[in-house]
Amino acid sequence: MATKPKPIRGGKVRVLLGDDSTPVEYVAPCGFTQRSITLSKGLEDILMPNCDDPDAVPWQGRDATSLSISVSGEGILLDTSVETWLDAYENTESTPAKIEWEFPDKTITWTGFLHIETVEVGATDGRRVTLNVSMQSDGEMVRVVAP
Numbered sequence: 001m002a003t004k005p006k007p008i009r010g011g012k013v014r015v016l017l018g019d020d021s022t023p024v025e026y027v028a029p030c031g032f033t034q035r036s037i038t039l040s041k042g043l044e045d046i047l048m049p050n051c052d053d054p055d056a057v058p059w060q061g062r063d064a065t066s067l068s069i070s071v072s073g074e075g076i077l078l079d080t081s082v083e084t085w086l087d088a089y090e091n092t093e094s095t096p097a098k099i100e101w102e103f104p105d106k107t108i109t110w111t112g113f114l115h116i117e118t119v120e121v122g123a124t125d126g127r128r129v130t131l132n133v134s135m136q137s138d139g140e141m142v143r144v145v146a147p
Helices: 082-090
Strands: 013-018 032-048 059-076 095-102 107-122 130-137 142-146
Touching: 013 032, 059 107, 082 107
Parallel strands: none
Antiparallel strands: 013 095, 032 059, 059 130, 095 107, 107 130, 107 142
């Protein structure tokens, strides 16, 4: 019998920001309730010649030119994490970061650096203040799969 797939819940996808201590300590800022992780590959198009029939319409080939990870997310703005977000945003250097996907039998982790690209705060009278953040990888994000 085939093994039944094991989905995960949203809280098992985490974005953790690191500090400047040695070793780096990572924490998931509280209030970040929705996360979207995008793995991107930059491609360059090239036409593939047909040496047997130079007049034939060529097929398009593609070469990989770059890899990137972007993170966007939202939640509510909390006093316990607002300075974590602002410090990372104001820093001209990228922030140590981890992205984790925790499955029942394995955890996939990318470790590297992210730049905080945008911090958007939304306020409506009588409602809780919201937070939207976007981040972009800065250099290699190393993937590790651990049981």
